[in-house]
Amino acid sequence: MMRNIFFPLFCLLSVHLMAQDELYPPAIEISDPTLSKFLTELTLAVGKKDKDFILSHMDPNVLSSFGGNGGIDEFKEYWDFEKEHTTFWDELENILLIGGAKYEDGSGSYSIPYTFSDWPNEFDAFEHYLILGTHVNVRSAPSAENSKVLGQLSYRIVKLNQSPQDNSESESQWFNISTIDGKLTGYVHGKYLVSPVGYRMVLTKSTKGWVISSFVAGD
Known part of the structure; x- marks a missing residue:
C-alpha cells in the first residue's frame, strides 16, 4: 500500500557534505517548474499505480537493464509491468522518497535519487x-x-x-x-x-515534456 508522500519533503534536493563521512539530506533547490510539476504528477501516478501515465511519459528507447537493448516492450517484460505482482511501483516509490539532487543548469537531464547522482567518489559505491x-x-x-x-x-x-x-x-x-x-x-x-548503485531513474526533457529515459540498477 502506498505510503503517504508529501512531495516538498523529499524532492529536488542539493547535497551538502558537512564532513567527509556524512551525506546530509538535500535541501529543496530546483529552478525548472516543469520538472517540479512532472515529479509531482509522477508521485501521484505511483500512488494510483497509473500504468497509462508511466507508459505515456516514457522514452521509446527507455533503458531497463545494462544487458538489454532498451525500448518500452523490453521495459514491460523486465518489470512484468502488466501483472499485479510487479515490483516497479515499490522501487519507484523508494526512489521518490529518497529524493533527487538540485537542478538549475537547464541541462535537460535529471537523475534521482541523489545517492546515485551526488555520491562522493572517495567512497566505493559497492562497499x-x-x-x-x-x-x-x-x-x-x-x-x-x-x-x-x-x-x-x-x-x-x-x-x-x-x-x-x-x-x-x-x-x-x-x-x-x-x-x-x-x-x-x-x-x-x-x-x-x-545503496548508491541501487535503482535510479533518469529523466530527459523532450519536445513533449519530461520522460523516463532509464530505470536501472547496478553499474
Whole structure:
C-alpha cells in the first residue's frame, strides 16, 4: 500500500557534505517548474499505480537493464509491468522518497535519487551505503529484540562489512556496518540503508515534456 508522500519533503534536493563521512539530506533547490510539476504528477501516478501515465511519459528507447537493448516492450517484460505482482511501483516509490539532487543548469537531464547522482567518489559505491534517516539505531545483533543499541547515526555514509543477514523471526534483512572512522560497528536494519548503485531513474526533457529515459540498477 502506498505510503503517504508529501512531495516538498523529499524532492529536488542539493547535497551538502558537512564532513567527509556524512551525506546530509538535500535541501529543496530546483529552478525548472516543469520538472517540479512532472515529479509531482509522477508521485501521484505511483500512488494510483497509473500504468497509462508511466507508459505515456516514457522514452521509446527507455533503458531497463545494462544487458538489454532498451525500448518500452523490453521495459514491460523486465518489470512484468502488466501483472499485479510487479515490483516497479515499490522501487519507484523508494526512489521518490529518497529524493533527487538540485537542478538549475537547464541541462535537460535529471537523475534521482541523489545517492546515485551526488555520491562522493572517495567512497566505493559497492562497499558503502547511506543511512537514510535520523537517529537510526546501530545494534549489537541483527535483531530489534534482545540486542543492545550501541549508538545512533543520521544520514551517515557507512562501510558495509558483510552481506545482509536474514532474520528468521522477522524475515527482515540486517546489515553489519562500520562508521568510516571505525569507532562504531554493529547492525542496521536494511530499510534505513540506501545503496548508491541501487535503482535510479533518469529523466530527459523532450519536445513533449519530461520522460523516463532509464530505470536501472547496478553499474
